[in-house]
Amino acid sequence: MKAIGIDLGTTNSVVAHYDPERAGATVLTNSDGENLTPSVVGLRTRDGQESILVGRTAVNFGVRQPKDTIVSVKRLMGRDFADPVVARSRGQLNYEITPGPDDDPRAHVVMGEQAYAPAHVSSLILEKLRRDASRALGGEVTHAVITVPAYFDNAQRAATREAGEKANLVVKKIIDEPTAAAIAFGLQAGQEGRHRVLVYDMGGGTFDISILHTARDQQGHGQFQVLSFLGDSWLGGDDFDRIIVEEIIRWVTERSGTDPSTDARFLLEAKRYAEQAKKQLSQDREADITIPAAFRAEGGPLVDVEMTITREWFEEQIEPLVARTMSLVQQALTKQDLTPEHISAGPGVPVVPRDQRRVGDPVPGLRAQPGRRSGGRGEQALRADR
Ligand SMILES: Nc1ncnc2c1ncn2[C@@H]1O[C@H](COP(=O)(O)OP(=O)(O)OP(=O)(O)O)[C@@H](O)[C@H]1O
Ligand SMILES: [Mg+2]
Known part of the structure; x- marks a missing residue:
């Protein structure tokens, strides 16, 4: 079993691993050789074939197919289409946001004519983070702790957990970002x-x-x-x-x-x-x-x-x-x-x-x-x- 900590950000995500021998956490490098992975998912259509891009490649390709490039999906996590935050996002983002299929009131994003739940898009990001971390650690990563903003409500936390599980991770804990930051800065609660x-x-x-x-x-x-x-x-x-x-x-x-x-x-x-x-x-x-x-x-x-x-x-x-x-x-x-x-x-x-x-x-x-x-x-x- 290998476990990681994930800072799943609106713009960028970071993965760290706790090394008991050093008694400290190390930030892992992704497959692009970077510590930060842009929290971006895109769909590329080339010669009639569709493929999903995640991270830096999605950002770079986004210039070509902006309406199929999903940024800031974290803003939509666990929110209904009618939510004012969703309405405001719709005015600012280059992709389409719709209500879900079959009377699902939750906001969905559209990539290549198809609607996806934000948790699904988020799981694609987490899947890449998991894969890159497995590579960096030389073994399959199975467990994770994921951070969320302190203001996330139950629906938003549940959507984050769901995204982790969809990415084949056992989500040990969802913790608040400021708590993670305090611990990372060496502040002790004891x-x-x-x-x-x-x-x-x-x-x-x-x-x-x-x-x-x-x-x-x-x-x-x-x-x-x-x-x-x-x-x-x-x-x-x-x-x-x-x-x-x-x-x-x-x-x-x-x-x-x-x-x-x-x-x-x-x-x-x-x-x-x-x-x-x-x-x-x-x-x-x-x-x-x-x-x-x-x-x-x-x-x-x-x-x-x-x-x-x-x-x-x-x-x-x-x-x-x-x-x-x-x-x-x-x-x-x-x-x-x-x-x-x-x-x-x-x-x-x-x-x-x-x-x-x-x-x-x-x-x-x-x-x-x-x-x-x-x-x-x-x-x-x-x-x-x-
Ligand atoms: N050395 C630096 N000097 C100034 N700004 C920086 C520096 N390094 C990073 N930033 C800025 O800080 C912001 C980083 O955001 P970060 O990656 O922490 O966001 P996030 O955690 O994904 O977002 P959110 O907190 O909204 O979920 C970016 O705007 C980036 O340009
Ligand atoms: Mg952040």
């Missing part, structure tokens, strides 16, 4: 005293804050429990990328005289480069964006993008987004009768340096530690001692 942990999780498309506390279970073991959560399901790293994409659009429009923003292929390409530049700005003060043959207006010349953005500019642009996350942090603390002064220490992962400083602002001596990446990404855990 410690004496009352501790509360605030987890700041900036994902690709969603932003979640949770406050956990340590409690003892019936056997007297220390455990994390989620006390409260809030966030914004429509705020995430994608919005940060979008700011850079807008800048690329302006650059191209100025040079070609044509607005490229209706060209789906250009937009996908611009987004890819924008995300890369954003990540670079977490380390460097400047990032070059070079996109050869990015766009051609009808009858016009081929435009290569060659521009440079600075961290200073970017920080100014993202200010409203960061301010929004900070006001939610304030709300979360207030809800628990906490103030920033209660925060005593915390390891953290930078989303962008600006975020880091803000979370750390009211906390003398707090420094976010870059580079610790396990469990969920983009998470900062701050501990309140009181």
Whole structure:
């Protein structure tokens, strides 16, 4: 029996394995040689043959067949077609969402004319994660723990479990993402005293804050429990990328005289480069964006993008987004009768340096530690001692 832990994200998923000899978890590399597997499934039709693509290949192929490329399926898990979140997703996604067949009220996604339950699509992602993990570990993976957002209700948790089982996994446990993050950051629930942990999780498309506390279970073991959560399901790293994409659009429009923003292929390409530049700005003060043959207006010349953005500019642009996350942090603390002064220490992962400083602002001596990446990404855990 081999078991893995799966962070099944809206945008990306990660698999880790606990190694008892090292007494630590290691993030596994997938068959593309990457730690992150995009949570994307696509259908490719070639010479009349259909095949299912998962992960990076689905993302790359998505440029060709966007309406058969399912992204962010996690948003739809266990939700009815009539759910407002589904309605909003329908306006934003490039594929079709329908009610299920035979009066099934749950939202389904359409790939190649056929409707699939989100749990089915999710199981295709999990199946790839399982296969890649089996390869990395040199033996069949049979069991898994899967994380879900703290706000997932029973239907959403059940759909996640169903997806795992469909992927031939025995789902040992469904655990909350902030709990997994707290454990991954080495915070121990068994410690004496009352501790509360605030987890700041900036994902690709969603932003979640949770406050956990340590409690003892019936056997007297220390455990994390989620006390409260809030966030914004429509705020995430994608919005940060979008700011850079807008800048690329302006650059191209100025040079070609044509607005490229209706060209789906250009937009996908611009987004890819924008995300890369954003990540670079977490380390460097400047990032070059070079996109050869990015766009051609009808009858016009081929435009290569060659521009440079600075961290200073970017920080100014993202200010409203960061301010929004900070006001939610304030709300979360207030809800628990906490103030920033209660925060005593915390390891953290930078989303962008600006975020880091803000979370750390009211906390003398707090420094976010870059580079610790396990469990969920983009998470900062701050501990309140009181
Ligand atoms: N070094 C970095 N600097 C800045 N942003 C980064 C860095 N590394 C990752 N990101 C951004 O963080 C976000 C990562 O999201 P992540 O993969 O954690 O999402 P997810 O867990 O799939 O989404 P969700 O939490 O919405 O389910 C992306 O927008 C990505 O571009
Ligand atoms: Mg996540």
